[in-house]
Amino acid sequence: MTHLLVVDGLSKTYTSGGGLFSRLKTARVVSNVSFKLARGDVFALVGESGSGKTTIGRMLLGLIDPDAGSIRFDDIDVLALDAAGLRRLRRRVQIIFQDPFGSLDPRVTVGQAIAEPIILHGLRPAGEVQARVSELLALVGLETAHAERYPHEFSGGQRQRIAIARALAVEPELIVCDEPVSALDLSIQAQVINLLTELRAKLGVSYVFISHDMAVVRHIATHIGVLYGGRLVETGPSETVLGDPRHPYTRMLLAATPSPVPGSMRSREPVIGEPPSPFDDSAHCWFASRCSHRTSVCMEGEPLLRQVDPSLRLAACHHAETLPTATPFDDGEDRMTAAYRLRLDILRKARSPDIPQQTSSGSAHG
Amino acid sequence: MWGALKHMPDERKGINVASVLAVRGLTIGMPDSPPIVDKVDLDLRPGCITCLVGESGSGKSLTALSLMRLLPPGIGLQADMLELDGEDLRELDDARMNVIRGDRMAMVFQEPMTALNPVMTVGEQITEALRVHKGMDQASADIAALDMFRQVQIPAAETRLNAYPHQLSGGMRQRVMIAIALVCRPSVLIADEPTTALDVTIQSQILRLIDALRVELGMAVLLITHNLSLVAEIADEVVVMYAGRIVERAPRDALFGDPMHPYTLALFAAMPRADGRGHPLATIGGQVPSHGERLSGCRFAARCPFAEARCMETYPTLREIRQGHWISCWRAPLEDHVS
Numbered sequence A: 001m002t003h004l005l006v007v008d009g010l011s012k013t014y015t016s017g018g019g020l021f022s023r024l025k026t027a028r029v030v031s032n033v034s035f036k037l038a039r040g041d042v043f044a045l046v047g048e049s050g051s052g053k054t055t056i057g058r059m060l061l062g063l064i065d066p067d068a069g070s071i072r073f074d075d076i077d078v079l080a081l082d083a084a085g086l087r088r089l090r091r092r093v094q095i096i097f098q099d100p101f102g103s104l105d106p107r108v109t110v111g112q113a114i115a116e117p118i119i120l121h122g123l124r125p126a127g128e129v130q131a132r133v134s135e136l137l138a139l140v141g142l143e144t145a146h147a148e149r150y151p152h153e154f155s156g157g158q159r160q161r162i163a164i165a166r167a168l169a170v171e172p173e174l175i176v177c178d179e180p181v182s183a184l185d186l187s188i189q190a191q192v193i194n195l196l197t198e199l200r201a202k203l204g205v206s207y208v209f210i211s212h213d214m215a216v217v218r219h220i221a222t223h224i225g226v227l228y229g230g231r232l233v234e235t236g237p238s239e240t241v242l243g244d245p246r247h248p249y250t251r252m253l254l255a256a257t258p259s260p261v262p263g264s265m266r267s268r269e270p271v272i273g274e275p276p277s278p279f280d281d282s283a284h285c286w287f288a289s290r291c292s293h294r295t296s297v298c299m300e301g302e303p304l305l306r307q308v309d310p311s312l313r314l315a316a317c318h319h320a321e322t323l324p325t326a327t328p329f330d331d332g333e334d335r336m337t338a339a340y341r342l343r344l345d346i347l348r349k350a351r352s353p354d355i356p357q358q359t360s361s362g363s364a365h366g
Numbered sequence B: 001m002w003g004a005l006k007h008m009p010d011e012r013k014g015i016n017v018a019s020v021l022a023v024r025g026l027t028i029g030m031p032d033s034p035p036i037v038d039k040v041d042l043d044l045r046p047g048c049i050t051c052l053v054g055e056s057g058s059g060k061s062l063t064a065l066s067l068m069r070l071l072p073p074g075i076g077l078q079a080d081m082l083e084l085d086g087e088d089l090r091e092l093d094d095a096r097m098n099v100i101r102g103d104r105m106a107m108v109f110q111e112p113m114t115a116l117n118p119v120m121t122v123g124e125q126i127t128e129a130l131r132v133h134k135g136m137d138q139a140s141a142d143i144a145a146l147d148m149f150r151q152v153q154i155p156a157a158e159t160r161l162n163a164y165p166h167q168l169s170g171g172m173r174q175r176v177m178i179a180i181a182l183v184c185r186p187s188v189l190i191a192d193e194p195t196t197a198l199d200v201t202i203q204s205q206i207l208r209l210i211d212a213l214r215v216e217l218g219m220a221v222l223l224i225t226h227n228l229s230l231v232a233e234i235a236d237e238v239v240v241m242y243a244g245r246i247v248e249r250a251p252r253d254a255l256f257g258d259p260m261h262p263y264t265l266a267l268f269a270a271m272p273r274a275d276g277r278g279h280p281l282a283t284i285g286g287q288v289p290s291h292g293e294r295l296s297g298c299r300f301a302a303r304c305p306f307a308e309a310r311c312m313e314t315y316p317t318l319r320e321i322r323q324g325h326w327i328s329c330w331r332a333p334l335e336d337h338v339s
């Protein structure tokens, strides 16, 4: 299968200082990151703040230049594009940010904001732009009348949907979503996730989905890349990585994610330590200071991303094969009480009386 | 402001016995407009964590601020009871309230930069609290501050005391704010979304910290969040708020094991869960009504699939459906009404 996006050996450093009294310091923000994305897939980039997620996302759009590595989108060398080439790329690759406030101009109506890329790229004749705007608004669950309003007249979730409508205006094949639901309430978050999933099914849109919420990632991603200090430490199909994580950091992220099963916190391994400094240039495993599986080998050489079992997953840990099995994500509805399942079942039936149950647990009936 | 408020029925007063902060009929609003927060009851008990949950705009932050008597100008409160250890907080003057704040009641905010002074080192800020409230001299305050920084697991605590807030990471600033809030050993800690802006790893560390300290200090905690998973992990009691009112209130295991209110159920249904992959997430549809557009009946009625005529007409008063489990819904428990 040819891939829509092929990222190879991407690296980015920033240098600071170097004045009269300070030594020149180099921050390695992204180091040798490689991954591939097939058309229609969702590749989730997860990791703590500062792990390089946004930097990678922006590099994919040509908004930041990497120091090394290559990005091929549909076999186009993104890094070799001139300004006109980049403009053409923007018709096919779009980005959505966490903060919908920041990405919409407060002085421009929602209709104008969505029309802008259509006009810029000459995607519709002038007479058809308005109709297209209405169509896009409908696609994200808003109304034609909303086009006349300004961003401040909308709630956070609506603004995020407007930002999505604007991104969709160019009919992109790939959307980089940088924490698109982190700031939203649960029910709004659900709406936006459903919308993204629906667009994938209807229009075949692919996503690079940046998030630090493992429950959301599990729901939406087909593939996952776990970033630690700018390096991919584990990557592969979503079920494999989440079902049987082989890097201690992936396990730490999962253990830190609260689960709705009452009282589960106390039974899980606590998180220790802090993310690494990008200025650290030591040659041992960067996770060693926080890792409970560390041995002397880990201090001698930096583990490389490699195949550690017959699956398609890769992990960068010297002891990946021998880590004990873990069951980190223990939040299925079958873990909840009979009364809980019964009531949620009643709710589902009341919402859509004709549709049969979708619970996999299902035991609420008997 | 809104005319006489009705007093709670007598049997409610029993709950009050062990609470350090007792709140009855708390109503918050602006003059000549409908209340934003309406007749809220809370009981914060020593060593217990009460979680307040609900969508944005439901009045959680105003509730928290009102307990500290820190409401923004133009917004006022009324209550049948607002007592800290038997002391009536409603009529206290600012001087007396300043003594209580930071000493017996402390608050932690989502964004630590709003509470920290950017031109003072964090060490100066924490020792100031001790000198003002505990009358300590600088030397003993320094020792106590260092001890507190270590308790909240700030690495290299000695050097960090000399840092200015902007020199610290978000997680570290949040710990500093918690340290300042806790250094005077308050009986009540109010934390408004203290980890919402942080990584899950730091969130998990901070929650364990709050969890440990409330036991150690016998502190009552009001934790505001919209993350239900977090509530499942840490709460002793849960209060679910919708559009300014309490719709369900129960001990943690009862809320998760026996949830009753259609709004609570709708929140649970919207969570991405292991067995929901490949299915659309359930959404609630519609929006929280703002305080201007609330109807006389149940405030959730416009979004509730179980709504019937009486729901639109009359507000369902909070009733105790099981011991300690309060609910404001005409039709709960639902299975009695649905075949």
Ligand SMILES: Nc1ncnc2c1ncn2[C@@H]1O[C@H](COP(=O)(O)OP(=O)(O)O)[C@@H](O)[C@H]1O
Residues within 6 Å of the ligand: A014, A027, A029, A047, A048, A049, A050, A051, A052, A053, A054, A055, A056, A278
């Ligand atoms: N323009 C810049 N100059 C210097 N350092 C930067 C710059 N942009 C980002 N960084 C650093 O790069 C690291 C990764 O940042 P980012 O990609 O935003 O991470 P994430 O999105 O995972 O939080 C951080 O340590 C950040 O401080």
Ligand SMILES: Nc1ncnc2c1ncn2[C@@H]1O[C@H](COP(=O)(O)OP(=O)(O)O)[C@@H](O)[C@H]1O
Residues within 6 Å of the ligand: B036, B054, B055, B056, B057, B058, B059, B060, B061, B062, B063, B072, B075, B290, B291
């Ligand atoms: N300073 C203020 N002036 C006027 N209205 C306010 C103010 N602060 C909050 N509100 C209103 O009160 C309601 C509840 O706000 P808040 O307590 O912040 O909710 P939450 O914390 O649950 O998101 C909101 O609808 C908001 O519009």
Ligand code: SF4
Residues within 6 Å of the ligand: A247, A248, A249, A285, A286, A287, A288, A289, A291, A292, A293, A294, A295, A298, A303, A316, A317, A318, A319, A320
């Ligand atoms: S290489 Fe060693 S220190 Fe690094 S993650 Fe694996 S076990 Fe831990």
Ligand code: SF4
Residues within 6 Å of the ligand: B261, B262, B263, B298, B299, B300, B301, B302, B304, B305, B306, B307, B308, B311, B316, B328, B329, B330, B331, B332
């Ligand atoms: S009182 Fe009626 S409208 Fe309100 S939550 Fe209960 S069933 Fe729904």
Ligand SMILES: [Mg+2]
Residues within 6 Å of the ligand: A053, A054, A055
């Ligand atoms: Mg980022």
Ligand SMILES: [Mg+2]
Residues within 6 Å of the ligand: B060, B061, B062
């Ligand atoms: Mg709030």
